Every structure is written in structure tokens, then in C-alpha cells.
Amino acid sequence: MSEVTLSIPGSDSREPDNRIPLLNSANAQEARRVLDLCNACRYCEGFCATFQALSQRREVLWQELDYFSNLCHNCTACYHACQYAPPHEFSINVPLALGRVRADSYQRYAWPGFLAPLFQRNGLILSLVTAVVLSLILVIGSLFLNHQVLFAQLSQPGAFYTIVSHRLMVTVAGLVFLYGLVSMTISVRRFCLDCGTAGGKGSWRGLKQALQSAATLRYLGGGHGQGCNTENEGYSNQRRVYHQLTMWGFLLCFAATCAATLYELGLGRISPFPYFSLPVILGASGGVAILVGTAGLTWTKLRTDTRPADVSSYGMDFGFLALLFFVSLTGLVLLGLRETSAMGVLLLVHLGFVLSLFLVLPYSKFVHAIYRFAALVCFHEEELQQNRQSHQSDT
Numbered sequence: 590m591s592e593v594t595l596s597i598p599g600s601d602s603r604e605p606d607n608r609i610p611l612l613n614s615a616n617a618q619e620a621r622r623v624l625d626l627c628n629a630c631r632y633c634e635g636f637c638a639t640f641q642a643l644s645q646r647r648e649v650l651w652q653e654l655d656y657f658s659n660l661c662h663n664c665t666a667c668y669h670a671c672q673y674a675p676p677h678e679f680s681i682n683v684p685l686a687l688g689r690v691r692a693d694s695y696q697r698y699a700w701p702g703f704l705a706p707l708f709q710r711n712g713l714i715l716s717l718v719t720a721v722v723l724s725l726i727l728v729i730g731s732l733f734l735n736h737q738v739l740f741a742q743l744s745q746p747g748a749f750y751t752i753v754s755h756r757l758m759v760t761v762a763g764l765v766f767l768y769g770l771v772s773m774t775i776s777v778r779r780f781c782l783d784c785g786t787a788g789g790k791g792s793w794r795g796l797k798q799a800l801q802s803a804a805t806l807r808y809l810g811g812g813h814g815q816g817c818n819t820e821n822e823g824y825s826n827q828r829r830v831y832h833q834l835t836m837w838g839f840l841l842c843f844a845a846t847c848a849a850t851l852y853e854l855g856l857g858r859i860s861p862f863p864y865f866s867l868p869v870i871l872g873a874s875g876g877v878a879i880l881v882g883t884a885g886l887t888w889t890k891l892r893t894d895t896r897p898a899d900v901s902s903y904g905m906d907f908g909f910l911a912l913l914f915f916v917s918l919t920g921l922v923l924l925g926l927r928e929t930s931a932m933g934v935l936l937l938v939h940l941g942f943v944l945s946l947f948l949v950l951p952y953s954k955f956v957h958a959i960y961r962f963a964a965l966v967c968f969h970e971e972e973l974q975q976n977r978q979s980h981q982s983d984t
């Protein structure tokens with residue numbers, strides 16, 4: 590793989606220097622070529638944040654490629670609208686060019702970086718193998734150490750901790766969660782330092798606007814609100830709906846974990862909690878939302894026109910969707926069968942999938958959510974700065 594290098598943020602050089610190596614020069618060169626042509630054409634100006642950011646500058650700098658690529662969410666509207674798309678000799682394919690740079694950015698900012706290429710290529714297999722191996726280790730370990738209760742029918746408060754002690758569960762899950770958190774914090778910090786296109790200055794207003802755009806998935810509606818071109822020229826809001834379900838499902842499950850912690854530490858109640866308690870209602874509704882959302886996203890992706898898509902990163906995409914799907918499925922099955930003798934094994938399998946999710950999170954498609962949010966913060970901040978400048982020049 591050949592390398593080119595980038596100039597640091599703040600520099601206005603159009604020429605590469607040797608400070609920030611890019612993973613793949615061919616991808617970077619192609620993205621620059623495509624964006625330069627789009628900046629001259631500007632037909633797609635209102636389509637999305639990528640084109641709006643493009644219209645705010647005369648030219649795209651090397652260090653801004655990761656910013657632009659993570660602003661794009663591959664709706665493919667510009668591909669279907671483009672008069673220069675293949676077979677035209679200009680061969681303009683913005684979603685593909687930005688998709689490849691985006692995939693490179695996931696590898697470039699990952700920490701520790703040596704695992705990132707493995708998940709990029711074989712994300713689906715590696716994610717599922719990690720989950721199955723962890724589940725087997727937990728079940729076999731329990732068979733040796735705690736076999737007398739593993740198949741017992743337990744439903745009283747504290748039943749889960751009879752299978753795995755509270756201390757062990759909190760220690761292992763806490764360490765794995767901490768690892769994921771530290772790894773992603775380092776990655777997103779690297780990304781923000783390289784993509785500090787708004788001069789590194791943030792404001793609450795910019796952050797609020799970015800939160801609104803992310804919470805409503807505003808740009809997945811296309812510039813017109815009718816959605817993405819998933820299969821062809823026709824618009825559909827399916828991707829936006831499935832994304833919403835997955836995102837809010839994930840947040841509901843996170844809220845369920847917080848509520849359960851509050852119940853145990855604040856109120857002295859021990860899990861498993863009643864079916865109509867807050868942690869169970871939040872967790873169950875989040876789990877169902879994730880099941881529908883991830884299944885829908887997988888189905889949509891399988892039917893998507895692959896010409897404007899970077900299929901080399903499909904392993905990473907499907908791996909994350911599959912892992913989320915199985916975490917929810919194992920959690921819901923555990924909830925349904927927690928009063929039977931299968932509870933012990935189901936709990937350990939669910940824990941195995943949850944642990945593997947947190948382990949692979951920094952190398953999975955989940956990073957798309959944090960880089961995209963960081964890019965949106967930069968975008969809205971840049972917009973606010975532009976508005977302030979034009980207001981000052983008017984007065």
C-alpha cells in the first residue's frame with residue numbers, strides 16, 4: 590500500500606508533507622480529484638453537509654479529507670444525480686471516493702492500531718468468533734467451578750450472582766468497558782486534532798446544533814427529506830428509520846444499565862428485577878429496537894446498489910450489526926427464560942456477547958458514530974463562524 594502524507598491543520602498547503610501519513614494515497618488522490626470537480630460544479634450543493642462544507646471553501650486541503658469523508662453518510666444521492674458519473678470519462682463517484690477515505694480514517698485513528706486492519710477485512714467473522722469463544726470460556730469455566738448451580742432453577746433476587754459473582758461481573762465488565770472507552774477517546778481526539786477545520790474553537794451553540802442533527806439523523810433524509818437512494822434513483826427513508834431504531838435502542842439499553850446500577854447501589858434492590866421495573870422496561874424496549882434496526886440495516890445494505898459503495902469495508906459493517914443483533918437477542922431470550930434451568934447458560938452466553946461487543950467496539954463500525962458526530966460539531970461550528978463573519982461584514 591503506497592503512502593502520501595498530509596499537512597497539519599492550520600496549514601494552507603495543497604501539497605502533502607511528511608507529518609501525517611495517509612494509509613492509501615490512491616484513495617486520497619481520488620477523493621481530492623472528485624471534490625475539486627464537485628467544488629467547480631456545485632450542482633449537489635444542498636444535498637448534505639458534505640456539499641455545504643465544500644461550498645464554504647475554495648479548495649479542499651489534504652488534512653480535511655477525513656473531515657469530508659466522515660460528513661458523508663453514503664446516501665448516494667449525488668451519485669444518482671451526477672452527470673459526470675461513470676460511464677462519463679470524468680468518472681465521478683463521490684460516495685465511493687469518500688467511503689474509501691472514511692474506511693482508511695477508521696484504521697488511521699484506531700488505538701491500538703494493529704488490530705484495525707484485521708477487523709476492516711474480516712470484521713464479521715472476527716466479531717462472531719470473539720463472542721462465541723468468550724461465551725464458551727465462561728460456560729466451560731462455570732461447568733468446572735460452579736456446575737452445581739449452573740443448571741439450577743433460580744429466580745430469587747441475586748440469582749444472576751449465584752452464577753457469576755457480583756464482584757467478578759463488575760470487575761471484568763468494568764475493565765473491558767474502560768478499555769473501549771480509553772481506546773475510543775484516544776481515537777476521537779486524534780481525529781479531532783487532524784480535522785480541526787473550525788480552528789479548534791467550539792461553542793455550545795455548535796455542539797447543540799450537532800446534537801440536534803445527530804439525534805434526528807437530519808442528513809439521512811437527503812437534502813429534500815425523502816431519504817436515501819438505497820437501490821436506485823428512488824428515495825427511501827428506510828435507512829433513516831432503521832438507523833434511528835438502532836441508535837435509540839442502544840441508548841435505551843445504556844439507560845437500562847444505568848437504572849439497574851441505581852437500583853442496586855442506590856435503592857438496595859438486587860437483580861433480576863420484576864418485569865415491570867424501569868431497568869427491564871428500558872432494556873427490553875431497547876433490545877427490540879436494536880433487533881429490528883440492525884436486521885433492517887443489514888437487509889437494506891444487502892439490497893443496496895454496490896457501485897457507489899466501498900464493499901471492502903462491508904465485513905466491518907456487518908460485523909458490528911451482527912454483534913449488536915446477537916447481544917439483543919441473547920438478552921431478550923435470557924429475559925424470557927430467566928426463571929427456567931437454562932438461565933445460567935443463557936446469562937453466560939449473553940455476557941460473552943456483551944464483553945466481545947465492548948472489546949471490538951473501537952475497531953467496529955461504531956466508530957462511525959463518534960467520528961461523524963465530531964465532524965458534525967466541526968461543520969456546525971464552521972457554519973456559525975461563517976454566519977458571524979458575513980453578519981460583521983454587513984454591518
Ligand code: SF4
Nearest residue numbers: 627630631632633671
Ligand atoms: S457529484 Fe457530480 S453533479 Fe454533483 S457536484 Fe459533484 S460533479 Fe457536480
Ligand code: SF4
Nearest residue numbers: 637661662664665667
Ligand atoms: S453520498 Fe450523500 S451524504 Fe455522501 S456526499 Fe453524496 S449526497 Fe452527501
